[in-house]
Amino acid sequence: MDLSVIGHHLERLDEQSTTGFRFQCFPISGDVEVLKVTVEGREELPLFISVSDDQILCISYLWDERQVAPDRRQAMLEAMLDMNIPMPLSAFARLDDWYVVFGALSLNSALDDIEHELAVLSDNCLEVIEDMAEFLL
Incomplete structure (x- = not known):
């Protein structure tokens, strides 16, 4: 799967979106090609999205370690573990000092499935930030 194909599909959906979301896509060049996708109304x-030999990976950065209340960190980690299974199509991880939510798809995923994954991931981010606010500074 090519990132430009994903980006083109997402941007031309407009009224035909099965999720009701509108997307804007911005390619980021580097050692690993990345597609930055914003959902209208959720630009923050x-x-x-990146594509490897094995999967399509979708990630959203939530907050960094400096934003976590030190005395609440352990409770936050336990809450994240508890949320991992019931959170649809997504899981928590940490990249460097950043806490993230991610989802992975098969390279053979249909473009509609990728759109659905991004919509669910975006919804999950909003829910996680609301649920985890008590652990943040």
């Missing part, structure tokens, strides 16, 4: 929580 961009989604990042």
